[in-house]
Amino acid sequence: MFLINRLCRKQCCMNKSRLLLFFLFWLALIADCILMFKKLDAYRVYTKTLLAPLLLVAIFLESVNTKHRRSKILVNLAFFFCFLGDFLLLNDAEPANFMMGLCAFLAAHILFIFFFYRLKPFTSKHELFIFIAAIIILGYIVFLLSLVWLNAGRQGLQIPVSVYALALGFMLLCAVNTIKNKSIRRIASAYFIPGAMFFVLSDSALAINKFFVLFKYGGIVVMCTYAMALFLLANGIMRFLKK
Numbered sequence: 001m002f003l004i005n006r007l008c009r010k011q012c013c014m015n016k017s018r019l020l021l022f023f024l025f026w027l028a029l030i031a032d033c034i035l036m037f038k039k040l041d042a043y044r045v046y047t048k049t050l051l052a053p054l055l056l057v058a059i060f061l062e063s064v065n066t067k068h069r070r071s072k073i074l075v076n077l078a079f080f081f082c083f084l085g086d087f088l089l090l091n092d093a094e095p096a097n098f099m100m101g102l103c104a105f106l107a108a109h110i111l112f113i114f115f116f117y118r119l120k121p122f123t124s125k126h127e128l129f130i131f132i133a134a135i136i137i138l139g140y141i142v143f144l145l146s147l148v149w150l151n152a153g154r155q156g157l158q159i160p161v162s163v164y165a166l167a168l169g170f171m172l173l174c175a176v177n178t179i180k181n182k183s184i185r186r187i188a189s190a191y192f193i194p195g196a197m198f199f200v201l202s203d204s205a206l207a208i209n210k211f212f213v214l215f216k217y218g219g220i221v222v223m224c225t226y227a228m229a230l231f232l233l234a235n236g237i238m239r240f241l242k243k
Contacts, residue, residue, distance in 0.1 A: 024050070025055060028048075032048050032051075037217075037220065049086050051227055055230055059237055062242060063241035070118070071119075071237075075241075078111035088100045089101035092210070098157075109170075116192065126180050129180070141166060141168070144207060145161070148207045151211040161211075168200055188236075195230075196229070198226070198228045202226035205222045209221075
């Protein structure tokens with residue numbers, strides 16, 4: 001009985017910690033959006049760079065006793081590179097900063113690819129599903145690249161942007177494929193796939209805003225979709241690591 005009570009108290013404490021971290025996450029996002037709206041970008045180092053670390057701490061606390069240790073390492077590294085990318089892209093007007101930020105997020109997507117592929121590898125059994133999903137995603141990536149191609153070329157970024165876009169699309173494909181794993185189908189449909197899709201939307205908005213047409217409140221759209229991507233992925237990861 002003592003052991004049960006102790007476990008219950010421990011679980012209650014973890015739940016409170018998770019809720020506090022989630023509250024701080026959304027508070028940081030709101031503050032970041034306000035700073036963008038007020039054009040106080042110099043202060044965003046205190047808000048934008050908090051998003052990924054807060055979720056990283058939540059994942060760590062929720063998965064202390066996980067049996068999926070390799071998956072935990074992959075996602076911890078992925079969220080670390082997201083944080084690094086956020087920091088580097090604070091001044092993305094500088095070409096060097098933009099390239100380093102792009103490389104950091106590319107590393108994050110590669111880690112997410114490995115994570116999703118470990119959950120459900122591609123198999124011949126589902127080759128039609130994979131093929132159709134791949135064609136749809138590739139079509140979208142090609143369309144996106146067609147919009148930003150000329151301006152990216154003027155900045156000498158056609159190849160880096162293309163490589164990043166293809167990696168982003170492949171990450172989404174791997175996330176979509178996880179729905180074929182019956183043991184995590186609910187997590188995949190509720191968190192992994194929507195999270196990956198929001199990541200694609202966020203990066204698409206960033207690319208269009210930077211290389212195609214500057215639209216009002218574009219930065220806020222990018223951050224809100226990015227935050228939703230991180231939040232959904234983190235929640236799905238925590239649920240998987242506790243299985």
